[in-house]
């Protein structure tokens with residue numbers, strides 16, 4: 062096919078060929094050794110070899126399980142088999158690693174998909190030496206969930222992703238400031254930090270009040286859990302940028318009351334106070350608090366992130382179905398507990414099928430000795446055991462439990478917002494023009510939803526909310542009007 066295409070197009074265009082580095086299906090697919098033979102046999106057929114792992118799961122593993130440049134060993138040495146240049150991928154976010162790949166002769170071009178979603182201006186920033194301005198991909202694979210769920214994609218690091226042609230959000234440029242001047246952002250988690258970063262670029266004077274003694278909210282805390290250190294970049298990027306700005310002030314250890322907020326004199330109050338994991342089991346199986354015996358040791362993910370780690374036989378009841386239950390199972394095993402993970406789902410960490418890591422999570426927990434119990438709920442927590450029910454038959458059995466970690470739902474920390482709303486008739490005297498709650502405090506979700514909500518708040522301040530039922534504008538590609546003798550296609554925007 063490549064030879065036929067070459068005959069048809071001659072040297073009017075470059076021809077690239079993507080090949081799988083190893084199809085990881087044994088005898089039924091190409092091994093890496095066979096791929097090398099293939100490239101050597103056809104060494105100069107395409108103009109560019111494009112090297113990538115075959116399946117999406119292999120190629121685009123999350124940072125929890127795959128390091129940057131994870132395909133380096135499979136690629137190394139292939140460069141010598143052809144005179145044509147090679148491009149490869151591997152969630153490259155660090156210019157140092159990119160340079161090493163080129164200087165070592167491993168690759169000629171650096172391919173970036175997720176890193177370009179997180180920061181479309183990554184090459185420009187490398188070119189200009191603005192390394193600290195690169196908004197590095199955190200490898201969470203939220204961008205992939207849009208494909209998997211047939212819904213709009215989001216990016217945790219780049220909230221403008223997918224909104225460039227719908228809401229007109231440029232990844233680097235903000236809209237002009239409105240007619241107010243000051244904003245108090247309460248909370249420095251992903252929603253608050255992104256709101257502050259976007260607001261200060263619009264020209265507002267911004268103060269951030271954080272109740273804890275560290276900045277970052279949930280991303281600071283969750284990035285200390287097993288495998289999630291790269292998620293700290295959500296905080297690191299924004300904190301660095303905010304600290305360069307003269308129109309931003311950050312106050313730590315500052316839990317605010319409505320009285321204090323009313324007295325400060327800010328025109329706009331942005332409430333991004335995050336959410337708290339529920340202890341009563343309310344999530345999917347239980348829509349009202351479940352039966353918990355007095356004296357039963359029930360922990361939440363917040364307890365574990367605060368350093369309160371139970372030991373002995375620990376049951377994790379995962380009715381959240383995303384990463385947290387599996388990550389805490391790893392943490393507890395590391396700390397010496399004997400862990401049973403019970404979930405009503407047919408898959409452990411079910412929603413991570415959308416982030417291409419569910420199979421790896423199951424294998425990791427199995428290797429760690431976690432007792433994985435699928436298709437079962439928890440109906441009751443006693444002092445030394447839990448009662449578990451089959452989701453199909455309802456038949457019950459017991460599992461010994463010195464402690465239970467409840468990975469259920471989260472409740473928004475919106476008390477300050479509610480207190481301020483109750484005093485709406487005092488706002489004008491206090492100089493307040495708007496009070497808004499957003500992010501996890503309004504509706505708990507993945508981190509990407511929080512950064513998006515923060516950015517949206519900043520974009521829409523002092524303007525009309527644009528809603529979500531907006532059409533996508535499209536670039537129209539058409540053939541050139543004039544006749545051209547060559548088979549070349551001309552693209553017009």
Ligand code: SF4
Nearest residue numbers: 198199201202204216
């Ligand atoms: S969603 Fe996550 S993995 Fe995807 S580009 Fe953004 S930061 Fe990277």
